[in-house]
Amino acid sequence: MNKLNNFADLAGILANDRIAKASQDETNAAAYNGAFIEHSELAKLSVMDAPIATEMPDADMARAAVELAVGTIFDVFRDTRMEEFAQQIVWGFVNSFHMTARLAEGREDDAAKKLGELARINDSSEIHAVEMEETQMLCQTLQGCREALEAMRDHASAVYRVETGRPFTATRGSQVSRSSATASQIAARDFLAARSRQRNEDHAPTGPMVVVSGGQVWHDHEMIWDLLDDIKERIPEMVLATTGMRKGVDAIATGWAQARKVKSIAFVPSAAHGQSAPFKRNENLVRLRPVEALVCEGSGIQANLAQRLRGAGVPLHIRRIDDQRSQQGRTRA
Incomplete structure (x- = not known):
């Protein structure tokens, strides 16, 4: 096992190696670029909040962050007495992405249901029109967040599979991938x-x-x-x-x-x-x-x-x- 003088040296070596691996994966790059899309200049994340001008995270930075967060656990524990625990820790990490994506999907479904109900109401007032517009924005914002979370989950799941030789399988719900680059x-x-x-x-x-x-x-x-x-x-x-x-x-x-x-x-x-x-x-x-x-x-x-x-x-x-x-x-x- 290599010995390093300080934490900064270790972090630099691991980070450079992992970022290089992430940058060479064209499949993941395409999935991130397709998911981290801004459907509108404004975003709305709840019924109560007013629309705000905020951007999605940078796709390349998100991809590098996931590669580092997941892969570095395996790198640090490899060839040590704690190696067997890396799999359990990373499984929990991947599952947290999965469960958070499912929570976002539930909120998205609720917004879509409300939008459908509003569309069936025959009301030409300005108040109704604004409510429909903001509900649609809420639905689109949640959709974008959910797709980004799924892209990160699929990436983390791929790293898990490569490192362990086993597929990540969620304990609850389906692991659906909207990208054709990943399986569901x-x-x-x-x-x-x-x-x-x-x-x-x-x-x-x-x-x-x-x-x-x-x-x-x-x-x-x-x-x-x-x-x-x-x-x-x-x-x-x-x-x-x-x-x-x-x-x-x-x-x-x-x-x-x-x-x-x-x-x-x-x-x-x-x-x-x-x-x-x-x-x-x-x-x-x-x-x-x-x-x-x-x-x-x-x-x-x-x-x-x-x-x-x-x-x-x-x-x-x-x-x-x-x-x-x-x-x-x-x-x-």
Whole structure:
């Protein structure tokens, strides 16, 4: 481990390295430039506040700040006794971006609902016109803030995945990305609700669905990635559906989706169905008419899913634990 004379030397080395990495990532640059847009010269963040002339943060500075804040934790803890804690700390950091973006989205939805109600009122008065104008400004301002927060969350999530080899998965709600440069992770509850309401493509992707499920103990990332790459080559517009486990096959597949910019839906069993929840989830997955599936050996839940998929005539790839390659000498870029 390198020893430095003072904190300033350490900070300078880490900052320069991380900023250089951020500046070379054209995908993130495009996402930030598309999100940090000022819809109007004025901004309004609440019903009570008057519009003010204020700007969005600089996109390049925001990108460098996220790279430094997230990446430096890994840099400082690397090769020390605290290395294992870096993942937990950064997960919390990424999740804070996610939850804040969802709060902004809720306020944006409330403003949009109010704007719709005002638009339906037949009132030609100046007071009504001003209220509509300011409500629209509120909605646009919150939209811009939400998109900027999502861009920063997706960037932080990408750094997390590169450093840990695992995808960031939010504990609550969908991780929807409006930018085509990043993948979206959609919670099954949001997906089914959006589907029933004919909501937008962000929450109800309509591409051919490919189902992946497997046990929580699985080391052969290459096997999963190679199979999914082959499927995506044949089905470019595929949407990935997993059974929502945070370890093993499902986590590997979710990491693949993030790397390949494929939308994914996590079908976590509903606690309302008790012990039968995983099997009810399997039934619902098959009802969505997937076009192909990969099931890896796990428990009776995977066996049940494979049986249902085969009965429905879905093209099915089965992989057993013994099919995995040796853990020695395996790497994945």
